[in-house]
Amino acid sequence: MIEMKKILSGLIVCFTGAVVMMNAQNVIWTDTKEPKSISAVTQKTLKNNSLNTDSLLDTNVFIPESFETNVESLLNSWHVNYYVKQHPKDNEHGNIQVSAAVYKDRLSRLPFIMEMPYNEVVGRCIDLYVNRRGSIIEYMLGLADFYFPMIEQALDENRLPLELKYLAIVESALNPTAVSRAGATGLWQFMLPTGKIYGLEINSLVDERRDPVKATYAACRYFKDMYDIYGDWNLVIAAYNCGPGNVNKAIRRAGGKRDYWAIYNHLPRETRSYVPLFIAACYAMNYHSKHGLTSVSTSLPLATDTVMVNDLLHLEQVAQMLNVDKEMLRALNPQYKRDIIPGNNGAKPLRLPITDISAFVGIGDTIYRYKSEEFFVNRSFVEPAGEDSKSRSSSHERIVHRVRAGETVSSIASKYGVTVAQVKKWNGLKSTKIRKGAKLTLFVDNGGIRMSDKEHLADK
Secondary structure, eight states, X not given: OOEEEEETTTTEEEEEOXXXXXXXXXXXXXXXXXXXXXXXXXXXXXXXXXXXXXXXXXXXXXXXXXXXXOGGGGGGSHHHHHHBSSOOOTTTTOOOOOOHHHHHHHXXXXXXXXXXXXXXXXXXHHHIIIIITXXXXXXXXXXXXXHHHHHHHHHHHTTOOGGGGGHHHHHHTTOTTOBOTTOOBTTTTBOHHHHHHTTOOBSSSBBGGGOHHHHHHHHHXXXXXXXXXXXXXXXXXXXXXXXXXXXXXXXHHTTTOOOTTTSGGGSOHHHHHHHHHHHHHHHHHHHGGGGTOOOOOBOOOSSEEEEEEOSEEEHHHHHHHHTOOHHXXXXXXXXXXXXXXXXXXXXXXXXXXXXXXXXXXXXHHHHHHTTHHHHOOOOSOOOXXXXXXXXXXXXXXXXXXXXXXXXXXXXXHHHHTOOHHHHHHHHTOSSSOOOTTOEEEEEEEOTTSOHHHHHHHHHO
């Protein structure tokens, strides 16, 4: 799918395409390759940045209009607000002019498998990163300390070039909560159908496209599939942007040549900038100091680990019981869209600062029970109103039983004169396994006297 990737509210956007083979439109161009008229909003944006519209329609490189938006807009996202302690300002370091020969030499020295050639198009993209919007790179340098180790591990396990990690900068500016206008989501900007094809869980509570680890492993599988087809890494990332269909079409129009630069003019206009932007990101992240760019200071907990959650758990329960910042928990676990971890539907990971892992393990059961009725209000069983329920209302009572040590579903059912099947039905249990401290809802025939009254009489 060909599109511009929007970071959060669209205030700052990175130029890229989602990993899908669908039709879509981007900001300026459609699949028909006919230019759209530039909107009044775009005209105003360009005016505010002292640029003219030709900068968007350059004959050599398609420069995304979003790159010309003030980088301060990125600060409106909680993602950066939470992480970054010190905000850089564009151009405070000044523009350092570098000759084409120096760019070419530096790119040739990068210890990469992937080809990193220099040309005028690449040079324009490098200038975009290190001069016009150098503060973007300073943010990326700060966030990379946290995200790159995760990405590198997945790439290494899959025997893929480690430099592919820089593609996440082009895709999402290392923002796991990035969402494009078309719905592409996460560090790697998967569309929903493609995410599911590559094994990511996506539902009302969980979106693993936002999970930096699982989304990266899914992206690795996509990279390997594309490399099996093309055998060329630049064609692989071109296909990541516009889909293999468009790459195949460009190859046919170029007379069967399977080289990105040979089919360059036959690719969609926006994809012609995608590989140059990737090369530019590789350059900027490795030679930033040559341009006076330094990493922002962040508050990220670099040492983290995961525990597996096997029941419903709310991030607020964890935050209050462990006395940790809820925003940090959200930042470390962006895949949980409503702050709810549905561990009752299969074990789910919870990432914590490594200093809090032992505390969670030690009081895990207490955390699960803490204010559970307040955080989880959905009922597992509801007795419908009707004539039958009215006739039984005087003798049937709803009670909540807290499981004690040694109790089983069978012993509890026997105690209250109900069946095991009823207990399982009322509480949505798939098996008879229950844990100490769990609460079971029961509908008990009390003989016309409330259970609490019976206990009172027994005490007398």
